[in-house]
């Protein structure tokens with residue numbers, strides 16, 4: 294994939310980039326009041342949804358193109374950049390004609406390659422457009438990368454990503470699970486890509502915003518994309534997760550900005566110790582696999598099945614218990630033992646198949 298043409302989105306400001314505004318533009322007065330109060334606390338990029346993708350058809354679906362004039366007033370009166378969500382070719386065309394500075398693609402749209410391609414086609418040749426791509430609803434990094442690639446292929450170079458959490462089903466404290474490792478993997482694959490965190494849709498609740506925002510910065514995100522409304526309790530959409538501009542100011546003030554990487558002897562020594570541990574882990578894994586292969590040969594000789602779920606259950610139970618006693622997360626231990634077991638089974642099956650052929 295060719296991500297070489299992109300560079301960090303410097304036009305959005307320095308770390309942390311803050312893009313804030315209401316979930317939806319509801320009226321001219323709500324849009325302008327929110328924007329002025331955000332400008333006052335130092336926010337320079339204003340977000341507001343005009344076309345709202347809602348789960349239920351009877352929910353407030355946004356004011357549509359009528360809100361463009363309100364965003365233009367925000368730009369003229371405050372000097373802020375304006376951002377809105379686009380989901381169709383028509384949305385893109387309206388925004389480009391009216392000077393909307395930043396277009397974002399929502400999570401439901403990123404999930405659908407046809408819709409993303411339609412948006413990409415409408416953006417073709419618009420090398421000045423700034424586009425942000427939210428992660429798809431489902432935790433699929435390739436779908437996210439694919440959407441970014443479609444937009445880049447259309448000639449857009451000013452592109453960034455927004456991690457807004459993933460729908461994983463079940464009851465969690467989060468509205469959308471912050472699968473940080475997926476965003477970190479995106480950063481590893483595309484180091485130049487600006488990645489923001491949307492703590493509002495991730496948490497789904499006002500009180501989770503400060504912690505999620507700090508976690509995002511701790512993990513090296515470039516900034517925040519956050520919902521802020523002049524009167525959150527009476528918001529027509531996502532009321533529970535919107536905060537006032539003044540509450541946002543408190544959150545921003547409380548954020549601790551950590552250094553990216555600082556060469557330091559203490560850190561270097563500790564990192565060398567981590568390298569040693571990893572080498573030991575590899576040696577041990579290699580030893581475990583070779584014992585496992587011996588077991589494979591034994592099972593072959595004695596016509597035994599490869600997988601014995603009782604034995605694996607017993608191993609899992611014991612190891613998880615031991616891990617917990619050491620303060621290691623049981624879910625992590627389960628995932629690790631399951632991965633090791635899968636590889637052991639694969640190697641035993643290989644042994645059996647190979648000796649079958651000989």
Ligand code: PEP
Pocket residue numbers: 316342346378398399400401427457491494
């Ligand atoms: C939004 O940012 O208003 C929005 C609809 O978000 P998402 O696509 O993440 O649900």
Ligand code: MN
Pocket residue numbers: 316317494520530531
């Ligand atoms: Mn919203």
